[in-house]
Structures are given as structure tokens and as C-alpha cells.
Amino acid sequence: MFKPTEAFIGMRYTRAKRKGAYVSFIALASMIGIAIGVMVLIVVLSIMNGFEQALRERILGMLSHVTVSTNVGELEDWQTTRDNMLQFPYVEGVAPFIDKQVMLNVDGEVRGVTLQGVLPELQTTISDLDQHMQNVSFAKLKEGEFGIILGASLARDLKVKAGDSITAISLKTASLSSGELPILKEFTVLGTFKLDMKVYDSTMGFIHIKDAAEMLDMKERVSGVRLQLEDMYKAPVLSEVIYENSSPDIWVVDWTQQFKNFFKALGMQKAMFFFILLMIIAVAAFNLISTMTMVVIDKKTDIAILRTLGLSPLGVTKTFLIQGLLTAIFGVLIGVTLGVLISSNIEVIVPLIEAIIGVPLVSEDAYFISKIKGAVQTADIVLIVVSTLLLSLFATVYPAWRASKVQPAEALRYES
Structure with missing residues (x-):
């Protein structure tokens, strides 16, 4: 040339x-x-x-690669669903969760938050959020103790620290002979997490899944299960396979669908x-x-x-x-x-x-x-x-x- x-x-x-x-x-x-x-x-x-x-x-540290839930309400018998999910390829971990919108009240200061009920021993298999905890871990969440881990920005806005009490107000109502009232439950702040994402640090709280079920009267039901995969980019293919091999009422969403736009x-x-x-x-x-x-x-x-x-x-x-x-x-x-x-x-x-x-x-x-x-x-x-x-x-x-x-x-x- x-x-x-x-x-x-x-x-x-x-x-x-x-x-x-x-x-x-x-x-x-x-x-x-x-x-x-x-x-x-x-x-x-x-x-x-x-x-x-x-x-x-x-985002994936907070949520998961694939979420399996039901389109007819809450998921029954999550243990069986978890066992079934572990049979699919690429699945490393499966954990149940309860996801509800509640209000937190401290001395008249009210914030709307997403309350996540998690099972500590399984949560660490589908999330790396433990790495972002500040002087606390998921292991501190004990059934029946009603402890809560708040986002750092949320705790700062509510002016609370470890050991303080906080009241959760559920939008689900409890029936009384005189009418209906929101469910109130007092929690003890165990610590905070910091993801450096204000969208989560200021709107999220974690409690034990049994405490969430008791507060919301869900018994053994959960919102769904979350899956952690060996390769996050296998999520679209795997979610399709799970959907095709599950009952009609099962709803499967992967992270590429959740955050596509x-x-x-x-x-x-x-x-x-x-x-x-x-x-x-x-x-x-x-x-x-x-x-x-x-x-x-x-x-x-x-x-x-x-x-x-x-x-x-x-x-x-x-x-x-x-x-x-x-x-x-x-x-x-x-x-x-x-x-x-x-x-x-x-x-x-x-x-x-x-x-x-x-x-x-x-x-x-x-x-x-x-x-x-x-x-x-x-x-x-x-x-x-x-x-x-x-x-x-x-x-x-x-x-x-x-x-x-x-x-x-x-x-x-x-x-x-």
C-alpha cells in the first residue's frame, strides 16, 4: 500500500x-x-x-438475579419452591423474602419505607449486602426479637441509632369490633447498612422473615423467593426455562426485565x-x-x-x-x-x-x-x-x- x-x-x-x-x-x-x-x-x-x-x-447486591413469585397472592410452601429452584442449572442460592410497604414512626417523624423480611441464614447466599453492613450483620436478626436494620440515610433522617425503638405501621389493617386500624409494631434498631445508593439507603429496612410474617399475619406464606446465579447474564435464559417448567400461577422476573428501561x-x-x-x-x-x-x-x-x-x-x-x-x-x-x-x-x-x-x-x-x-x-x-x-x-x-x-x-x- x-x-x-x-x-x-x-x-x-x-x-x-x-x-x-x-x-x-x-x-x-x-x-x-x-x-x-x-x-x-x-x-x-x-x-x-x-x-x-x-x-x-x-442493585443486584440488594435484590437478586431472578425473582420467583406468584400472580395470585402470596407464595405458599416456599421450602418446596426453593428445593425445585435449586434443581435448575446455574442456581447457587435461593432465599425467601417478604416485601411490604410500611411507615416508620419515631417521635412523630414518619417515613414510608420498603420493609424486607429475610431469613438470615439464606439471605447471605443470594446477596452481598452483609459486606455493606455497619457494625451489624443479618445474623443479628433473631426470630421473635423484632430487630430491624435500616439504611444509613433513613436512620439519619429519623435520628435513630442502634438500640433505639421505632414503630412500624402496616398498611394492612387489623379488624376490631369497633372498626379497622393499621397494625402497629415496635422494633429495635440493630444497626445500619450503606450501599452508597440513596434510593436504597433512605427507603429500605430489613427484619427477620418470621417477624414480618407475624406482623402482617402471613403465617407461613412469603412474597416469593430470590435466586442467585453463577453467571448473572444467564438470568434471561434461566428465567424462561423456570417459567416454562413451573405451574401457571408462578411469575418469574430476572434483573434484565426489572431494570430494562x-x-x-x-x-x-x-x-x-x-x-x-x-x-x-x-x-x-x-x-x-x-x-x-x-x-x-x-x-x-x-x-x-x-x-x-x-x-x-x-x-x-x-x-x-x-x-x-x-x-x-x-x-x-x-x-x-x-x-x-x-x-x-x-x-x-x-x-x-x-x-x-x-x-x-x-x-x-x-x-x-x-x-x-x-x-x-x-x-x-x-x-x-x-x-x-x-x-x-x-x-x-x-x-x-x-x-x-x-x-x-x-x-x-x-x-x-
Whole structure:
């Protein structure tokens, strides 16, 4: 494709000093512009990847890969259902749960929360939430003791700590001869958990499943069972298999269905960021047009001599294509290096910036998480590099073609 002579001359032109300082400055500006564009694009996409990864880990740590329930009320005989679920491939753990909306009251301060009744010895097989507990664990939940573990933000809002009492008010009513009243039950706060996701830290509480059943008069019934799989990406296939091999009243939902729209929106947002920031790179890449045009004017005499020595017009075109691409390649290499370095250390850089400016860069209320995390993906880098080089190639074609149209006799006419 490229002959050694063309490649050699193109590389020499890339390193050679220009007659005009302005031409050298424009060439350097083009390279720096490409480097900055590539760096910013890598950092932004890495932050988006880290954001999506953190949300997925936290959400699945709180919930599960697959949820099996019934569409006719509560699930009877969950032990048999659990045994049946363990027969399916990829299933590592199965645990029952009760999920109800209640209100928590402390000295007149009321919050609506999701109360999760769990079986401590099985909950740890389908969730990593124990790793996010603060001075407490699921093992502290004892049947009949009515202990509760609250989200850290919820406990802070209610101004409670370990050992304090809190009243749960169920929306399910208890019949009395004089009418109906909400069910009230007093719980003792055992501790808190912190997922760094305000959507859960401020709206969730855990109690023993037997205490939940007693409070809600569910006896041995539960809301359903949750499954943990060896590979979370097997969930869609497995949920279909479970559904086809279960009774008609069984309802099966996997995490990709539960959060389909949410993660789809994240993917669309990432794609939008990519194309918007790619425009920045496009501006820098097409700055090569002016750079290479001035280089062609600067090198008219050299082009004429090369043509006289036998270099074909196509050879001249290839020579300047190589020069333009090398400028882009150097910019891309610098951008990729800086982008990967910043992305890999973003968890250190962001707190440092926040400490300097005194303002948090991430709001829990807006983004669900409190920390920025970077996740560099090879596929993203390859896409960025290829896109940048293609844009640079298109930007270099016209000046390179102009160089091939230089007439040797005319260019050398005014040379002394």
C-alpha cells in the first residue's frame, strides 16, 4: 500500500522543522487538540462504564438475579419452591423474602419505607449486602426479637441509632369490633447498612422473615423467593426455562426485565456522550486540513524536486497522507495514555478536586451513587482510536491530493 520511500519521506516531514513558526504551531495545536479530545472521550466513557457497573453491582447486591413469585397472592410452601429452584442449572442460592410497604414512626417523624423480611441464614447466599453492613450483620436478626436494620440515610433522617425503638405501621389493617386500624409494631434498631445508593439507603429496612410474617399475619406464606446465579447474564435464559417448567400461577422476573428501561437509558446516554464528544475530536481532526495545506505550500519546492526525481503524483499523495496520519497517531497515543491514567485514578482525583473546590461533584439525589468510579473498556478505546484515525484520514485527503497537483516546473521557476 505504502512504499518505503513514501513512508520514509512522510516520517521525515513529520519531524522536520518548518520555515514558518506559525505552521509548526498549527501542527502542534492539531496534535494537542486530538490528544485532548481522545483523553476526554476515554475519561467520560470510563466514568459512564463505572457508573453503570456500580449501579448494577449495588442493585443486584440488594435484590437478586431472578425473582420467583406468584400472580395470585402470596407464595405458599416456599421450602418446596426453593428445593425445585435449586434443581435448575446455574442456581447457587435461593432465599425467601417478604416485601411490604410500611411507615416508620419515631417521635412523630414518619417515613414510608420498603420493609424486607429475610431469613438470615439464606439471605447471605443470594446477596452481598452483609459486606455493606455497619457494625451489624443479618445474623443479628433473631426470630421473635423484632430487630430491624435500616439504611444509613433513613436512620439519619429519623435520628435513630442502634438500640433505639421505632414503630412500624402496616398498611394492612387489623379488624376490631369497633372498626379497622393499621397494625402497629415496635422494633429495635440493630444497626445500619450503606450501599452508597440513596434510593436504597433512605427507603429500605430489613427484619427477620418470621417477624414480618407475624406482623402482617402471613403465617407461613412469603412474597416469593430470590435466586442467585453463577453467571448473572444467564438470568434471561434461566428465567424462561423456570417459567416454562413451573405451574401457571408462578411469575418469574430476572434483573434484565426489572431494570430494562433503566439500563437501556444509560446505554443511550453513553452513546449520546460518545457522538457529542466525537465532534470535539472531529474539529481537531479537521484542523489538520489547514495544517496540511500550509505544509504543502511550505514544501512546494521539495514536492517539485521529488516529482523531478521520479516520485509519482500518487506517491506524493501517500507521502502527505502518512504525515497527516502520523500527526493524528501521536495525538491519539498521548490522548489514550492520559485518558487511561486519569480513568484508572479517577477515584483519587475526584475527591481531591472536591476538597479543593469545596463542592461535591456527585449528588446522591441525582445519580443514586455518592462516588465516581472509572472502568476502562478495551472496546471503547478501540472504537475511539479507529474513529479518530478515520476522521484524521478524511481530513488529510484533500491537502495530500493538492500536493500531488503541484507542477514541478512552476514550483521551481522562482527558486534561485
